Amino acid sequence: MKENKFLAIYNEIVQAIEEGTYKRNTKLPSENELVASYGTSRETIRKALTLLAQNGYIQKVKGKGSFVLDMKRFDFPVSGLTSFKEVTEKMGKASTTIVYEVSTIYPDEYLQQHLQVTKKDSIWKVYRSRKIDGEKIIFDKDYFHQKYIPYLSKEICEHSIYDYIEQELNLKISFAKKEILVEEATKEDQIYLDLKEYPYVVVVKNFVYLDDASLFQYTESRHRLDKFRFVDFARRAR
Amino acid sequence: MKENKFLAIYNEIVQAIEEGTYKRNTKLPSENELVASYGTSRETIRKALTLLAQNGYIQKVKGKGSFVLDMKRFDFPVSGLTSFKEVTEKMGKASTTIVYEVSTIYPDEYLQQHLQVTKKDSIWKVYRSRKIDGEKIIFDKDYFHQKYIPYLSKEICEHSIYDYIEQELNLKISFAKKEILVEEATKEDQIYLDLKEYPYVVVVKNFVYLDDASLFQYTESRHRLDKFRFVDFARRAR
DNA sequence: GAGTGGTCTAGACCACATA
DNA sequence: ATGTGGTCTAGACCACTCG
CATH class of the missing domain: 3.40.1410.10 (Chorismate lyase-like)
Structure with missing residues (x-):
């Protein structure tokens, strides 16, 4: 079980978004809160969040927080680099x-x-x-x-x-x-x-x-x- | 003139690639060399290089270095998010x-x-x-x-x-x-x-x-x- | 003013490639 | 053994938002 921390966190949050644990248009916990709950450094949390943003799951807004986006990401026949x-x-x-x-x-x-x-x-x-x-x-x-x-x-x-x-x-x-x-x-x-x-x-x-x-x-x-x-x-x- | 360091470095390298200062299929200077020549921390250099990789300019290979890619990036009528x-x-x-x-x-x-x-x-x-x-x-x-x-x-x-x-x-x-x-x-x-x-x-x-x-x-x-x-x-x- | 995300640093350890 | 990129840390300062 040797997965990168930031990837593990990313995957966990993706799952939480897709399951509805984190609901669309609501805020994710703040970076500091995530640091506390995952027991990692802030940069590691930020790496996971950056990946989420790149893949269209969240939008980060300075001074406010990270919002779960309402893109239906799984309705495309050809996109990115998937078989x-x-x-x-x-x-x-x-x-x-x-x-x-x-x-x-x-x-x-x-x-x-x-x-x-x-x-x-x-x-x-x-x-x-x-x-x-x-x-x-x-x-x-x-x-x-x-x-x-x-x-x-x-x-x-x-x-x-x-x-x-x-x-x-x-x-x-x-x-x-x-x-x-x-x-x-x-x-x-x-x-x-x-x-x-x-x-x-x-x-x-x-x-x-x-x-x-x-x-x-x-x-x-x-x-x-x-x-x-x-x-x-x-x-x-x- | 207040541009982020990593962005400034990114832009400088993009320009160097497009001008041919860094040639296709050759190696970029290593991260440590870039750290020395730009006088920044390694994470900042890495941020610039990561952006370059995301935008298709370079390919980073562990243990080897960062290679300039041979994509002609400027031949598309509709792509990414450009007007x-x-x-x-x-x-x-x-x-x-x-x-x-x-x-x-x-x-x-x-x-x-x-x-x-x-x-x-x-x-x-x-x-x-x-x-x-x-x-x-x-x-x-x-x-x-x-x-x-x-x-x-x-x-x-x-x-x-x-x-x-x-x-x-x-x-x-x-x-x-x-x-x-x-x-x-x-x-x-x-x-x-x-x-x-x-x-x-x-x-x-x-x-x-x-x-x-x-x-x-x-x-x-x-x-x-x-x-x-x-x-x-x-x-x-x- | 307190809380949020954005940038930057200096240093550490790891995995991989090369000679 | 050395050099390369990949991950992670702990801490700092900044810019922005909001009550």
Whole structure:
């Protein structure tokens, strides 16, 4: 049980907010009170509170206190840096993943650029659809550098690749650059999505980096546009 | 000249990175070296570096050092919490704002919900189009609580409302919740956008909050879908 | 004036990386 | 063994809010 103090405090307060122990639009105990009740230094309490503020749980107001915010934080299909599995679990949605292909390829020009690799590097290619409420809504094209992921199987892709990467391979996913735009639907989209009559898809391009800042994954998530929704919480840059 | 130390250090390093004084994929001086050269405590240096990491400028690696990241951070039309003016200025794009309407209204049901007001609260309604390279690409519908913004004019709306709010009125914009989805184009869209044949628009709904966590603005930015692009940098939640 | 959060310090110990 | 970033402490002073 060796968790950082400030993280433990953060998690405890998150839980208290989500359970309603700390109610929306009320004040959290003051920093000094938290210092007393947790028996830590003030900076440690402040670290936990800063994290809460960054993630949209509270708003700190000088001279007044920390207020619990009324953001519904768990209603977004794509945001921050969370996997499909994590998101659907939080929403409590019934969903299925269909794996069409798990293969080794050598990258074409487009992929060489997006994954920053050469044509000699072998790459995992994974094609999956996500079914929600009986409809194939999302079509994911994943590409992984085999340097980091030596083994991959259909079974792993049906569950959560992220779980496998973080827990089995013990790689640390650190940050991502996400790009959202709209493209005309391709033949592939028509095959792997229940596209209906929609002539466009929303494309989320995701560049995922490890701990040491190496790019190890490029993903294109292609969404049926009527089902696409992205929610973001952002603080104003200082 | 009373700027926080850690902010001053942050800004100095940002500038050094953007100017190329600190080159991409190289190491920043270590924390101890920065402590020495800035003559501050280590925690203050760390505060500046943490901000740099959060904003995607550097990656900190335990035992190694802080590396300058190779994200092109200034190529996004909509991200974080920045105004249209700020974004186009950073991109160096020629753009024009056309103001169609600046008026006082009382909110309908939809607005009452989105701005969290009653039908007795008077609201500023602002309709604007954004022209880039000669085409009306974005149609902005802004609604402001008059409680916070007593006066508004066409001139202000043609420049930057945010500048006015922050510098003249001295209100502090703190955070926002952003929602992105796709909707069918309305008659209004056809009037205020050079829509071409596109039957859909990308809608960015923006809920903007002040310092004290009060909701003071609701904006709907309606984008022609072929010109829409959103880039986001996100770190994995701890 | 008392209470709140914001900044800053000087020092300690730890975990990790590198040679 | 040394250098790096990560966590934590105890205490100080400041700016802001509110009665």
